[in-house]
Amino acid sequence: MTARSTAMNKERERKNVRTALSIGLVVLVSLAYFVYNVWQFR
Amino acid sequence: MSTAVHGHTHGHDDHAHHPTGLRRFLTTTNHKDIGTMYLWFAFAMFLTGGVMALIIRAELFQPGLQITHPDFFNQMISLHGLIMVFGAIMPAFVGFANWQIPMMIGAPDMAFPRLNNWSFWLLPPAASLLVVSLFVPGGAVAAGWTLYPPLTVQMGMGMDLAIFALHILGMSSILGSINIITTILNMRAPGMTLMKMPLFVWTWLITAYLLVAVMPVLAGAVTMVLTDRHFGTHFFNPAGGGDPVLFQHVFWFFGHPEVYIIAIPAFGVISQVIPAFSRKPLFGYTSMVYATASIAILSFLVWAHHMYTTGIPLEAQLYFMYATSLIAVPTGVKVFNWVATMWKGSLSFETPMLFAIGFLFLFTIGGFTGLVLAITPVDIQLHDTYYVVAHFHYVMVAGALFSAFAGIYFWLPKWIGRMYDEKLGKWHFWLSFITFNLAFFVQHFLGLAGMPRRIPDYALQFADFNMVSSIGAFGFGLSQLLFLYIIVKAIRSGEKAPARPWEGADTLEWTHLPTPAPYHSFETPPLVK
Numbered sequence: 001m002t003a004r005s006t007a008m009n010k011e012r013e014r015k016n017v018r019t020a021l022s023i024g025l026v027v028l029v030s031l032a033y034f035v036y037n038v039w040q041f042r
Numbered sequence: 043m044s045t046a047v048h049g050h051t052h053g054h055d056d057h058a059h060h061p062t063g064l065r066r067f068l069t070t071t072n073h074k075d076i077g078t079m080y081l082w083f084a085f086a087m088f089l090t091g092g093v094m095a096l097i098i099r100a101e102l103f104q105p106g107l108q109i110t111h112p113d114f115f116n117q118m119i120s121l122h123g124l125i126m127v128f129g130a131i132m133p134a135f136v137g138f139a140n141w142q143i144p145m146m147i148g149a150p151d152m153a154f155p156r157l158n159n160w161s162f163w164l165l166p167p168a169a170s171l172l173v174v175s176l177f178v179p180g181g182a183v184a185a186g187w188t189l190y191p192p193l194t195v196q197m198g199m200g201m202d203l204a205i206f207a208l209h210i211l212g213m214s215s216i217l218g219s220i221n222i223i224t225t226i227l228n229m230r231a232p233g234m235t236l237m238k239m240p241l242f243v244w245t246w247l248i249t250a251y252l253l254v255a256v257m258p259v260l261a262g263a264v265t266m267v268l269t270d271r272h273f274g275t276h277f278f279n280p281a282g283g284g285d286p287v288l289f290q291h292v293f294w295f296f297g298h299p300e301v302y303i304i305a306i307p308a309f310g311v312i313s314q315v316i317p318a319f320s321r322k323p324l325f326g327y328t329s330m331v332y333a334t335a336s337i338a339i340l341s342f343l344v345w346a347h348h349m350y351t352t353g354i355p356l357e358a359q360l361y362f363m364y365a366t367s368l369i370a371v372p373t374g375v376k377v378f379n380w381v382a383t384m385w386k387g388s389l390s391f392e393t394p395m396l397f398a399i400g401f402l403f404l405f406t407i408g409g410f411t412g413l414v415l416a417i418t419p420v421d422i423q424l425h426d427t428y429y430v431v432a433h434f435h436y437v438m439v440a441g442a443l444f445s446a447f448a449g450i451y452f453w454l455p456k457w458i459g460r461m462y463d464e465k466l467g468k469w470h471f472w473l474s475f476i477t478f479n480l481a482f483f484v485q486h487f488l489g490l491a492g493m494p495r496r497i498p499d500y501a502l503q504f505a506d507f508n509m510v511s512s513i514g515a516f517g518f519g520l521s522q523l524l525f526l527y528i529i530v531k532a533i534r535s536g537e538k539a540p541a542r543p544w545e546g547a548d549t550l551e552w553t554h555l556p557t558p559a560p561y562h563s564f565e566t567p568p569l570v571k
Contacts, residue, residue, distance in 0.1 A: 012228065016153040019224045023254060027216060031258040038266065038277065038292075 060561070068163075071155030072561060073140045074457075076162050080137030081450070083165055085526070087129030088443075090173065092519050094122040099481075099515040101498050102508050115498035116184035117200075121172060123187025124204065127304070128211045129169045131438065134446045135307035136161075136218055139246045141457060143222065145551035145559060146240045148231025148568045153224040161218040168210035175200035175207075186496060188293060191278035191286045195270045202271070205264045212257040219250035219257075226250075231550070233570035237331070240549045241324060244331050245310030248338045252299045252306070255342070260296040263289060287352050294345035302341040305437065306334060308405075308445035309376060312398050314549065315448045316380050319395035320387030321546040326379040333372035333379075340369045350418050351425045359418045366416035373409055377402065392544075393467030397448035400475050401441060408436025411486070426496075429489025435482045447474070447525070454529070455543045456551055459558030460536030466528045473521035480514025 060066055060075075067079055097118050101110045110118065140158065144151055152158045175182040180198020183189065194201050226247045230239070239247075267289070269275040276282030278289045317324045324330065344366045346354055354362075380402055389395070411433040415421045424430060447470075455461055484507040489495075493504045500508065541557045551559060554568050 015228050016224050019228055020154065020220045023220050023223060027254055027258055030255075031262065034259065034262050038262065 069159070071151070071159050073144050073151045073155070073158065074559065074561065076152075076158050077137045077140030077142075078457075079162055080133050080140055080165075083162075083169075084130050084134035084137060087125055087133070087169060088522070090169075091122050091125035091130055092522065094118045094125070096516060096519050098122065099512040102500070103512040104509070105500050105502055105505050107499055110498060112498045113181065113184055116186075116496065117176065117182040119496050120183045120186050120189075121176070124172060124183070124207075125169070126438070127187060127300070128208070129165070129172070131304050131442050131446070132215065133165060135246075135249075135304070135442075136215075138242075138307065138311065138446070138449055138453075139218075139222055142453065142551065143225060143243055143246060144229070145456075145555060145563055146243050146549050147226065147229065147234055148550050148554070148564050148570065149225060149229035150562065150565050150567075152221050153229055154221045157217055157221055161214045161221065164210050164214035164217075168207040168214070171203045171207040171210070175203035178203065188297065189264065189267065189289075190293075191267060191270065191284075191289050192280060194267050195279050202268065205268050208264050209261055212261045215253050215257050219253040222246055222250040223254070231564070231567040231570050237328065238570060241313035241327065241330055241334075242307075242310035245306045245313070245334055248334050249303050249306045252303050252338050252341070256296040256299045256303075259292060260300075263292040263296065266292075287349070290349050290352060291346065294348045295342070297348065298345045299338070299341040301434075301437065302337055304442045306338065308401070308442045309334060311445045311449040311452075312380065312401055314547070315394045315398040315452050316383050316402075318452070318544045318547040319390055319392065319398070320384045321389075322383055322387040324379070325382035325385075326375070329375055330379055333375040336372040337369060340365065340372070344369065347416055347421070350421045363416055363418045367413060370409070370413055377406055377409075392451075392464060393462070393471055394448045394452035394544075396468065396471040397444045397451065400471060401444040401448065404436055404440030404444065404475075404478070408433060408441055411436065424489055426494055427489035428485040428493045428495055431495050432482050432485035432489060435485070439482070440478055444474070447471075450529075452544070452547075453551075454532060455539035456555075456557055456559055458533055458536070459539050460532050461539045461543065462528050462532040462536060466524065466531075470521060470524050470528060473524065474518060477514045477517030477521055481511050481518055482514070484510050484514075 060072065061069060067075060070076060070079075097110065098115065101108050101115055140152065143149075172182070178199050180200055182200040183194065183197060183204040184200075185193035185197065189201075189204070226239070226243060236244075266275070266277045270277055270279050270284065276284035278284045278286050280286060313324055313330060344362055346358060346362045347366045350359055350362075391399075411429070415424060415430065415433060451462060451467055488504055488507050488511075491504065493500055493508075539557050542552055543557070544552070550564075550568060550570070555563050
């Protein structure tokens, strides 16, 4: 593997992690909001 | 979709450096290995859930209590539903996603291969919990797959095992979905724009978003049941001022999109198979994408059509009736597009196409009975009858399962490099088609005549149709053993598959990779024009 393609792979991996974390964050925030709302209802 | 591709055909792909034996499958990060494991796991669960279905149908063969205790019958009903939905159909389509998405978008693997391995290996412990719950004091969950309280607040520890299993299955689905979304958004080959993606990939992108949105809701709902059971809360327990109907709202906010989580990837498979055997591009590609997205969005807005009999206000009944009827529009767009794809096509009827056409006929029947049930006054009569059971088995079995069969026969040559026995494949289709209708078509009549679901005994006037249904169910079950034989025969001694066994198939895995697909594919991405 050339240095260039390794750098490209690293960049792609970083992008993948950013995408996954942002989706994960949306999931966690929605879950927290849901739990908060239901807790008000208990 | 027709995609012109140029560039090199495949790289140094055949050098598959991987452990062998059990370690290969325990530690693999290869999307093809993981796809294979998902598919075999789903098939094992399909047989497990199938045996439970046959216990149910054996009990219902004649009126009166024959072979099971009523409580055990309820456990069979519940586990059959949970295992088929979460253990069989969903993992089967995740198996397709693993195998196909990287190859269809020209990616070397999924975005997070190790996460992918973990998503799979979460499944066997969860499925084991469900099955083992049969043997704990009080037995397995016996409230149906919908897990309605207050029953589920009162049950034995089998319910706790089911809750834990659902937590694990939900985690697996969320992680798998994040992986799929990231793969599709970030790892497409140069030139593969979103609107050039094969429809199967589109359907999975939309499904993954649905999963991410609703699995936490299910996890929340069952966790609330858990805290009601053990930690003194009263969310759903009327004895403490809770509201069981609240659970139904939360559950169906997950449950209705779940129907589309199962159906939409099935639409994706059918959208690949029908053009290939019609030798024409898919009719109305863009409208298919928008129709799929519309179905997904609408699926969030119709949940209370499962709850017309709970006493929701008339205005709410009207809203949910109209909103539900609206789903028929994008679904109709899809059905008409599939038919228009076949129109004036150069059709041939190999096994994948037979299952796709079988899907088209029977899923449309399931869709129409869904519309019947969407009409509030009709549903109030038919709620919890066998009409509902018939309806959703037309969607789940003839819809999702037939589409999975179509996909397996279609891509098997690409996966294993060998052909299945075409004659036996056709036998499998016709036996499945006929016995499926024997088992489930008559259930419409039983429901219309008022036979309730989830009951181990019934009045004498329902006897004949129940006998027919049970005969059909056993025939359907036996036909699936033929399917297993066909697959094993193909793997062991199938004829060598040509590079492109279906000349109408034009996605990257067919045009750009050898058959069978090498262990590592698209290490250098292809250029898509």
